[in-house]
Amino acid sequence: MVLFDVETARGLxxxxxxxxxxxxxxxxxxxRLESSIRLLAVQGLLLAAAAAVVALTTGASHAYVAAAITVIVKVLIVPGILLRVLCEIRLxxxxxxxxxxxxxxLLAIGLTLVAYYVVSPIASRDAFLTGNALPTAVSLLLIGLLTxxxxxxxxxxxxxxxxxENGLYLMAVAATRGLPLAVELGVGVDLVVGVMVMGLVTRQIHRTFDTINTDHLRSLRG
Amino acid sequence: MADIEPYLFLAPVAVYALGALLALVDRHAPGRSPHAAALAGSLIGLFVAVRALLAGTTQQVATFSIVPFASISFRLDPLSAFFLLVISLVAAAASLYAIGYLRAETGSVAGLSAAYNGFLAAMALVILADSVFAFLFAWEAMSLVSFFLVIHNHRQDEVRRAGFIYLVMTHASSAFLLGGFLVLFANAGSLDFAAIRSAAANLPPLSRDLAFLGALIAFGTKAGVIPLHVWLPRAHPAAPSHVSALMSGVMIKTAVYGLVRIGFDLAGPGPAWWGGLILALGVISAVLGVLYALMEHDLKRLLAYHSVENIGIILMGLGAALLLASFGQPAGAALALVACLFHVLNHAVFKALLFLGVGAVQHSTHTRDLEALGGLIRRMPWTAAAFLVGSAAISALPPLNGFVSEWITFQSLLLLGTSGSGPTVAIGAAGAAGLLALTGGLAAFCFVKAFGIAFLGLPRSAAADEAHEVGKPMLLGMGLLALLCFGLGLLPTFIVRLLAPVTNALTGAVAQPSLSLVPLTAPSRGGNLAPLSVLGLLIALGVLALLLGRLIGGPGRSRVSPPWVCGIELEPSMQYSATALAKPVRIIFRGLIRPYREIERQHKSGVAYFVSGVSYEAGVHPIYERYFYNPAVRMLLMLANQVRLLQTGSLRMYLSYMFATLVIVLLLTR
Structure with a gap:
């Protein structure tokens, strides 16, 4: 099912x-920590929408699956795990x-400008990549690191x-018109496992230091 | 069948792999079926090796191309076949032994058995490899699997430390091996041994030397050549005993194989100094190895140091072979190579036997400390007999196998000295022969100590008092090797004939050591040896001595009574201790081995005249540690401290590094 032509898709x-x-x-x-986790869910929803747009433009069946996976992983599972960890350590x-x-x-805005500046030569070369997708992807990456x-x-x-990771995903969606299903699945599993491990480690840090302030990790240096 | 035939020589490897699989699958008897598979694999390997050696020049090649740029090929030529024979012989005995030994083993028997089979497979692949890729893969696999075997008892602190040192040494040395092979690759333009071999003739001298030195450092480390041996006396004792037997008996021989392969085949023929260097390293390892062995009272560490010593003897043969080859004397080189390879086989047999014997002692007394043993000959008579045979063999006493190969080594050293290659070589060879004699004498002394303290006299601890004989499979494994010690010593001509295709391929000549089973040709230059006559003579002399004793002493009757100890009760602590027995040697060689001792007296209520207890600690300060390893480690730590300025421990700092790098790279690549 092809719903949009390329122009509409680009606009969307x-x-x-x-x-x-x-x-x-x-x-x-x-x-608030909780709000920032909920904001992640919103980002996941938007990413799923982007994937759905690509799916409806190309009509490739695996793109639908990709959108569905995005909803499941990024909107439900990952924020769910994080909220549970947050709830458990009660801080x-x-x-x-x-x-x-x-x-x-201010820094984040500066980084966004850097992102636009950096990707402009690439973005102007490929018609499908014009607009905001690619620079947004890079700014998401940089702002994530800033966070x-x-x-x-x-x-x-x-x-x-x-x-x-959301930034990378947006870049993949925008640049490739949908990743192969195997890659999509791999990334999904990777993310879930990664977040589970990070959640466990967070709990462990909390148990050891009675706080999850990562400054205390300094004392691990021998 | 025609399709399988060329791959048939890989059958032992396949069986070992099957054994490893069995170990992981079979939950009922994880110790038995994998070792049965290992036994089957080693018997097949024995068959393959002997058939190839008897056929002489047969070469079988099997090539697999899995990755496009490097083929993985294997080849069975006479040299590989001989080493396959060595591996298979020891593996057969060790596998038999392991079936009994593992019954009492704690820890993951399944994992141990799987690693054991993997170890055998990796060693076989090392000596069969015919391309750089295959060789390095097998070499690393062998190192890694043996590391896991070493740390089997990883709950002990000492074992973990031994494993760590082993891992560091073996990986550092692999870098040199890789470098050496890369030099050869750069010249030949191919990773296949065949191409490297054919390009060896026009190898520039500098590349040739670099490749040789790289290989010498790597193989020297694996072989345990002083001063690269530090891992060996720590790692070999840490492993379970049947694995120690394989590591000491066989694994270090793969390094000898590598040296022969590089020195004669892939990078050879080389200049004379190669042989000189190897000969010198051999002499140093032999003399220092046996001296450090004498200072040890842990039976397994003692045996490990004897491996260093015997590798030294093997390298003396190899060095003489390389020297004679570079002087253009193929017949002499062939003789020296026979000495080297024959001792490889002999050492594999008797060292494996000794390690299995110590394993049996440890199995039954739970200690390897000589000072806690004693009197085991009454409690474990069969083990004692086997250990005695091994001790006599390693001390190079006729009519056992160690004697024959050391005798051929003497022959080749004397031949080197009289080869007319200048006074330096003559003096050096004579000196080496003299030091080899010293080594043999000290080795015999050391085993008088090991056997005498452990098996004779009174038990020095309750554990030794309650010792009992070990089970049949273990005795069978040891008995097999003990018989081999006799067999190889009495019928050496058979082995020399098996070695003919090897020396023919590498030196272009067949050795003619003056060996005959029963004599009696006129003595050639340097003398000749007829082992069966020696045996006959020994028996005749023994009988004669008995008869003479009877004749002179008359038909007396013997009376058993405790020794007189000044009228007080006889105590085990009145016996000679291992430390005391080795004291003369410690005093004579104190300049070389730097012994130290600390005596501390505890006084009763602070009064200097009433001693309530004495603690005594003695040991040696090895020279190489003081002048080589300690400075090297200090420098490494200093460098690491410099690097640690970057490592603040703050997570945010690390993230900032990444952040800055990312932004800068993005801006730069725009």
């Missing part, structure tokens, strides 16, 4: 990308930031790395 992908960018910038400002629900959120926002840097708690760091 552009809009979705802008929305993703907004969520990424917003994530820097959010101070203060605020993020602890190293960099004040306003400055972080990891700027926050102290281990959960925030997991949130950051999942944001990075």
């Amino acid at each position: 992908l552009n809009s979705i990308s802008l929305l993703l960018l907004v969520t990424a910038l917003g994530s820097v400002l959010i101070l 203060k629900k605020e993020v602890e930031a190293v960099i004040p959120s306003r400055i972080a926002l 990891m840097l700027a926050r102290k708690k281990a959960i925030s760091q997991i949130v950051g790395i999942i944001a990075m």
Whole structure:
């Protein structure tokens, strides 16, 4: 079933990308851990929408499956695991930031500009990649890394790395018109296992140090 | 059938692989079926090897191309066939032994058995490999699997430490091996041994030397050549005994195989200094190895140091062979090569026997400390007999096998000295022969100590007092090897004939050692040897001595009574201790081995006149550790400390590194 022509699809992908960018910038400002996890779910939903757009444009059946997997993994499973970890270790629900959120926002905007600047030569070469998808993908990546840097708690760091992974996923969707199913499945499993392991490690850190402030890991250095 | 025939020589490897699989699948008797498979594989290997050696020049090649750039090929030529024979002989005995030994073994028997089979397969593949890729793969597999075997008892601190040192040494040395092969590859333009072999003739001298040195460091480490041997006395004792037998008896021989392969075949013929260097290393390893062995009171460590010593003797033969080959004397080179390879076989047999014997002692007394043993000859008579045969063989006493190969080594050293290649070689060869004699004497002394303290006298501990004879499979494994010690010593001409195609392929000549079973040709230059006559003479002299004793002493009757100890009760602590027995040697060679001792007296209530206890600690400070390893380790730690400036321990710092790198790379590649 082909619902959109390429023009429409591009328009839709552009809009979705802008929305993703907004969520990424917003994530820097959010101070409650729980909200930042819920924001991840929103990002996952947007990514699933992007995948669905690609599916409806190309009509390839595996693209539908990809969209479905995205919903399951990124909207349900991953945020679910993180919320459970958060619930289990019962700590203060605020993020602890190293960099004040306003400055972080400025940095994030700067990074977005860097992203646009960096990808502009690539984006202008391929018609399908014009617009916001690719630069948004790179900014998601950079802002994710910034989140990891700027926050102290281990959960925030997991949130950051999942944001990075979202950026990569957006890039894949935008650049390839849908990944092969095997790759899609692999990435999905990888993410779930990765988050489970990170959740376990977070619990372990909490049990050992009675906090999930990663600054304490410094004492592990021999 | 015609299709399978060329691959038939890989059958033992396939059976070992099957054994490894069996170990993981068979849950009922994880110790038995895999070792039965290993036994079957080694018997097939024995058959394949002897058939190839008897046929002489047969070469079978099997090539698999799995990856496009490098073929994986295997070849059975006379040299490989001989080493396959060595591996298979020891593997057969060790597998038999393991069936009994593992009954009491704790830990994962399944994993141990699987690794054991994998170890055998890897060793067979090392000597069959015919391309760089296959060789390095098998070599690394052998190192890794043996590492897992070494750390089988990983709950002990000492074992983990031994495993770590082994891993570090073997991997560091692999880098040199890789470098050596890369030099050969650069010249030949191919990773196949066949291409390297045919390109060896126009190898530039510098590349030739580099390839040789790389191989020498790598194989020297695996063989346990002093000063690269530090892992050996730690790792071999740490493994279960049947594995120690394989490691000491066979694995270190794969390094000798590698040296022969590189020195004669792939990078040869080389300049004279190759042989000189190997000969010198051999002499150092032999003399220092036996001295350190004398200082050891842990039976397995003692045996491990004897492996260092015997590798030294083997390298003396190899060095003489390389020297004689470079002087253009193929007949002499062939003789020296026979000495080297024959001792490889003999050492494999008697060292495996000794390790199995110690394994039996440990199995029954739970200790390997000489100072806690004693009197075992009454409690474990068969083990004692087997150990005695091994001790006599390693001490190079006729009519056992160690004597024959050391005798041929002497022959080749003397031949080297009289080969008319200048005074340096003559003096060097004479000196080497003298030091070889010293080594033999010290080895005999060391085994007087090992056997005397462990098996004679009174038990020094309750564990030794309660020892009992081990089960039949273990005795069978040891008995097989003990018989081989006699067989190889009495019928050496058979082995020399098997070695003819090997020396013919490598040196272009067949050795004619003056050996005959029963004599009696006129003595050639350097003398000749007829083992069966020696045996006859020994028996005749023994009978004569008995008769004389009877004649002179008259038909007296014997009376058994305890020795007189000044009228007090006889105690085990009155016996000679191992430390005391070795003391003369410690004093004579103190300049070389740097012994130390610490005596501490505890005084009763602080009064200097009433001693309540004395603690005594003695050991040696090895020279190579002080002047080579300690500085090297210090430098490495210093460098590591420099690098640690980057490692702050802060997660955020690490993320910043990544962040900065990512942004910079993105901006640069725009």
